[in-house]
Amino acid sequence: MTTDTIASKTYGIKKSIYTALWFMFLTFPIMVIKVNTVDNIIIWRWENMFFIGAGSFILSFIWRYMMIRKERKSQNSASILQTLSETIKSKKRIYLSIIIAAAAFVITFPFIFSMYSTNIMITALIYVMLGLGLNIVVGISGQLFLGYAAFYAAGAYTYALLNHHFDISFWVALPIGGVMGAAIGILLGFPVLRLKGDYLAIVTLGFGEIVRLILENWNDFSFGPSGIANIPRPPFFNIKLSLSEATVYLYFIMIILCIFTIFVIRRLEDSRIGRALVALREDETACQAMGIDKTKIKLTAFALGTTWAGMGGVLFAAKTTFINPSSFTIWESIIVLCIVVLGGMGSIVGVIVGAMTLILLPEYLRAFSEYRMIIFGVVLVLMMIFRPGGIITTVRKNYKFESESK
Amino acid sequence: MNYFLELFLGGLTRGSIYALIALGYTMVYGIIQLINFAHGEIYMIGAFTALIAASVLTVLGLNQLAIIVIAALAAIIYSAAYGYTIEKIAYKPLRNAPRLSVLISAIGMSLFLQNYVLLAQTSNFLPFPELIPEFEFLKPYSHLIRSSELFICMTTAVVMLLLTFLIKFTKIGKAMRAAAQDKTMAMLLGIDVNLVISVTFIVGSATAALGGVLIASHVGQINFYMGFIAGIKAFVAAVLGGIGSIPGAVLGSLILGWTESFFTGYISSDYEDAFAFLFLVLILIFRPSGILGKKEY
Structure with missing residues (x-):
């Protein structure tokens, strides 16, 4: 030495x-x-x-070691996970078998595991949906949104109130919830169009709190802090389902909706709108210079993101059969943000991994449940410092120009 | 008229507390353009430290004056230390990262500090001893203003004057203004920007701690969650006054304090918090640079 x-x-x-x-x-x-x-x-x-x-x-x-590693890493950045996912994608047979295994697991899950596990899984899947929705706003178009719980609440209350007053069923309420989410998203979008970054974050946070306070205080409309009970579960062709059957049914509804969400977002990413959203994230001025209508694209981003929150809210109301304003606090928004950030902003697989880790881990590690929020806090800080791209970093699409004359 | 005066003075007190927190926000924002979400938590930690110190000293049997002074000092020192450490851990490694990352890191820090106090202390409301004694000469007006309220207003005025002096006339204040304008240029001119940022956090945290001690003693109870809403409202005040400007932060805080006080007094107390947020949205839409803020935004 x-x-x-x-x-x-x-x-x-x-x-x-x-x-x-x-x-x-x-x-x-x-x-x-x-x-x-x-x-x-x-x-x-x-x-x-x-x-x-x-x-x-x-x-x-450890901190010092990580800091040194971080500085070195900025020169050559290819993680193990990334290369792994690359090889999986390139070898069709492995890719296919993984997909089939995953599908088999997903289908048999409620029959293998207890109702308790299935219920937790439904919650996790709702968060996957919320995460994917917020991912459009935060991950793809780079607008920091802290009032996501407001739209979640809007969806949940849409279903609960429509059902309470007009006896409207789940299947009708689901699209209405989505539309409500989008409508409120656009409504909020108009005044905050000029804002970006931290101002946007704080205004949306304020908006989320306003919605919660209204729900809590406007007793005639929302039944105040006592909430709304006896919300029916999704009906199944007029057949009366037992509690466990209803849970399994809801689980499959959730799976189908998540697949639908993933499908929509996959298509969105490759579309004109998706590319415009990425441009908005990267540089607003340049994006405008390329002829993209900033107003329109920002509102589209909000509406696209909040639709899923509205639908997630309807599902949440249908799952718990009881809602009150305390389910929609600012921490709900922060948990969804954590899911997006932890999983990897802009990455679909990342959001799924993030939601599963953040929702399932605390459920199964009951002993640590009181440490949940403190760990969230630490994870947010450490992720930002050491792995800003999240667990699964998105790979930007590269377009190569090959000249014809060599 | 008496009711009006009562609301006016109540709003003044409220505004003064917001001002003590908003000063820290505005200074930090002025230099590193970061909404320090953890600032409200520092205010809460200040109140907790003061409570702990005061309880220990009471058990030890010191006299009232010594308890006030030592508890306030402990709160200020510890909050400053927390502010310094938070900056070193959560913000300094992200100096060159995108703004979004720093903001998320700040939210994480806020979450961490809240739950740290929750787990280490308690989730219940703790009664806070009344540290500020009743002044004799205020007795006839006691229905209008309590001595703690007067004390809060006076402290805020003094702190604001001291800070203005610090920034306008001292060397470190000059360095702060330089760093706020252009960090790279300031570095080229031989200013230790990291030191300047640390000092800003320390000063901002100390004023927040003072606010925490005063409000805790005024309201009479504290809780691990007290920093969050207070922090957000102080931020609203800082934006209203024009973020980055010290007189602006105080002016904005007073305006917010008065509007809140009159709103709850004459209209409804249910939507008090919602009103503050609505106010923020309106300001940001119509005058994003605030009342005393710089025009170019």
């Missing part, structure tokens, strides 16, 4: 010790002391200080 590496090693250890000390100081009041203001008792939890110190000491090494 040369003196140089030894020097850098001791430097690293010293730095980590400082980091550990700093974090022990930083977390001291919140982590160590717990006060009971009623009885004036103070609980000292010194063991937490030790954990923080040891944890940040180790983590600072």
Whole structure:
């Protein structure tokens, strides 16, 4: 070992010790002391200080290692996952067998696993749909949208209220929910057309909260915080289904709708509108200079994205049979955003992977459920720093120009 | 008339608290063009630190004045430290990344801090001791203004003056203005931009902590979620006044405080929060640069 590496090693250890000390100081009041203001008792939890110190000491090494790797990686960026997916795609036989295996698994899932698992899977699939919808707005056209829960709520309340007042069935309400989502998306889109980036984020966030507050306070319209109960599940040709049959039925509806969503988005990506959306993400000015009507394309992006939220809302109402405004808080929007960011912005497979990880993992790791949100937070920050493209990074289409004369 | 005056003074207090948070927003935005979503959380951490410090000191049996001073100082120091650390972890590695990434990172940080306090402390509302004593000379007017309200307004005025002085007349303030205009050029001129950004976060966080302590003592209870809505509203105020401008942040906060106060007083209190957001949407549509903001946007 040369003196140089030894020097850098001791430097690293010293730095980590400082980091550990700093974090022990930083977390001291919140982590160590717990006060009971009623009885004036103070609980000292010194063991937490030790954990923080040891944890940040180790983590600072990992942090530095990752930072160095990140800097190196910017030069040659081809991940294992990417090359793997490339080889899978290029070999038709493997691709086909994977598809068939996946299809078999999806079809047999509700019969192999319990009703509990199927129910969770339905939730995950609703989030896949929401994620795919938000992906159009955030991933493909690059508009940061934080009020997605508002459209989700619009869909859910459309079904619940139409059913309550006019006895309208699920199948009629589903497209109406989608249209409602799109209509409100356009309605919101008009005033915020001029905004971009963080301003757009904060306005849409505000919009989401306005919708929730209206639902909570306008008792005559939305029945207020007590919500609407006894929403029927999807009917099946007038045949009365038992609870477990209805769950399996809803599961297959969800699967079909997800496949439909994926199909639509695949077609959209290759279409004129899809390419215009990508252009909008990359550079608004250049996009306009290419003759794309910015107003129209932005509104299209909003409408296309929020339609799925509206339909997702209808499905959510049909699944839980009870809705109230507290299901549509800002955190709902943030979870969907997490799904899109974690999975990989703009990538369909990424969104599916993201939704499955974020919804299924906390369900099966019940012991950690209270740590769910804190982990979401950490994941968002770390993903942005170390893997901004998400788990499955989209590969941009490359068009090659080959000259005829050689 | 009395009712009007009551609402007016209530709005003034409300606006002053928003101003203390909005100052941090506006300074950070001015320099790195980032909506620091975690700013509201720093305000919440300030309130929690003050509560913890005050409780420990009460058990130790110190006198009232010492408790106030030490608790406020602890809140300011810890919030500043949090602000500094957050910038180093979540924003500095993303200095050259797209704005969207930094914003998502900020949302993640906000989520993390909220749940960190939730898990380490409690999800319940904690009663906060009234730190500010009643002033004798205000007794006859006690139906109009409480001494804590007067104290909040005065503190905000002092902090705003100090900040204006810091930015206009000191060396670091000059460096801040330079970095806000053009980071690369500032670097070429020998300004340590990273240091300037750190200082901005520290100063902004310290003012937010002061706001946290004052509002907690005024309202009398704190909760891990208190920073979120307050943070958003302060942001609305900062945008209203013209983001990046310090007098603008205070003016915007006062206007928001008054409108909210009169709205809830005369019309309805159910839609108080919704109203603030509606206000934000309207400002951004009709005057995105704010009241005192720069014209070119």
